[in-house]
Amino acid sequence: MNSMTGFGRAQLDSRLGRFTVEISGVNNRFLELSIRLPKPLSALEPQIREQLAAKLDRGKVTLYVNFAEPDNGSNRAHINKNLARSYHRQLQQLGKELKLAGDLSVSDLLAIPDIVVPERADLDLKLVGTALSKTIASALKPFLAMRAKEGQFMAADMQKSLKVLSSKVKKVEKKTSKAVEVYAKKLRTRIEELLDGPAPNAGRLEEEITVFAERTDVNEECIRFQSHIEQYATTLKSKGAVGRRLNFILQEMNREANTIGSKSGDFDISSQAIALKEEVEKLREMVQNAE
Structure with a gap:
């Protein structure tokens, strides 16, 4: 996984002159290229855009080119x-x-x-374009290396968050099984207090407990949540642009957390659901800078 933040610089001295290229990038939903060229080289912009688009998928990328002709050029x-x-x-x-x-x-x-x-001698744009393309390729190397390195750090932080999420989902699963027992005990105790003795219709009581268990059961949501965690971890190891897919998985995680919170009748489970959403939000903020 790569970050969208990076910087690269390269310089090439040739008989045509000195080429200096700087590339910088920040996060953006799509690929947005800003090319800043000296006027004599403006015709080369389509070529530059094509070269950058072949290497990049997302991000707001600015490329600055400076071109200085040799001293033996015309001084007129x-x-x-x-x-x-x-x-x-x-x-x-x-x-x-x-x-x-x-x-x-x-x-x-x-x-x-x-x-x-x-007054300048006419430039051979074909030769200039070749030299400039070479300089851009050299500037792209540190730029892409920085993005890759930052992407590794991001992936490591994301892995930590995935472990936290998995741990919280397991707590929800344990709490869910106990929640029904706690509810049944409270309900029996309450009825016995009101009737001053055991409930006369035990079948009706068990039916009420069953309805509660079905209404608050979040096992399926927990299973799906764990599946999303596994998908996220696998995607992190993929090559190329993964930011959009990671963002989609996070949307699914947030949906499951909302369902867990809304179905739960237990305070502790509701608290865990909120904690799940908070951790998902941390991941979402990091994903904004993933290519």
């Missing part, structure tokens, strides 16, 4: 005069409308993004 640049004129005209108009003092300088205009445009 030109000024986008049309854009500069447009900014100048609009800023002057804004100054008049707001009655602001001061004049715009060339330095002010040059500080605006995209006014100065560096």
Whole structure:
């Protein structure tokens, strides 16, 4: 089992330039990819999404790419005069409308993004895409390793919770068998106190005890609950994305705990049912970060 939280970073120096890739991930119901690329590499986004989707199933994953061309590249640049004129005209108009003092300088205009445009040699996107894919693959290794390691810790904590659940279900089973005896004893004692002697209709009394036993019997719920625990433990050992399946099993556990609590006429069993739901909730919180 893997966590959805992780981080990975990789850098590649090549004749094309320096590629730096950072990948981070947090929990999310589905796979949500956020790709941040320099403008010259924007056409490579579909390729990157495909590469990430092949390795990931769930999580909100952000990938950041920085690309620095080699120093022997072109150092020439030109000024986008049309854009500069447009900014100048609009800023002057804004100054008049707001009655602001001061004049715009060339330095002010040059500080605006995209006014100065560096001249680059045309990039070979095929070669760049190959180099970038290699860098992403390198960044994915520590990212996936971190997710796997955290997943192991989560699985260990979940195993502890499963043992607690199993123990509580066994207590419910023991309490259930005794609850009928306690009820029968209390009922006989109460009738004898009211009638000042044994009940005249013993058959009716036994029938009432039988009805109580059937109404409060939770053996089937306990058996199903133990089965869910076993399914959960088996799923934890599975490879790949298991978060959705684990969440479904927890829903079934919670349903059984609710039934146990509603059918029980015994305070101790009701308390155990509440404890079962609390432990299931702990598991549910952990599962939110399981891939």
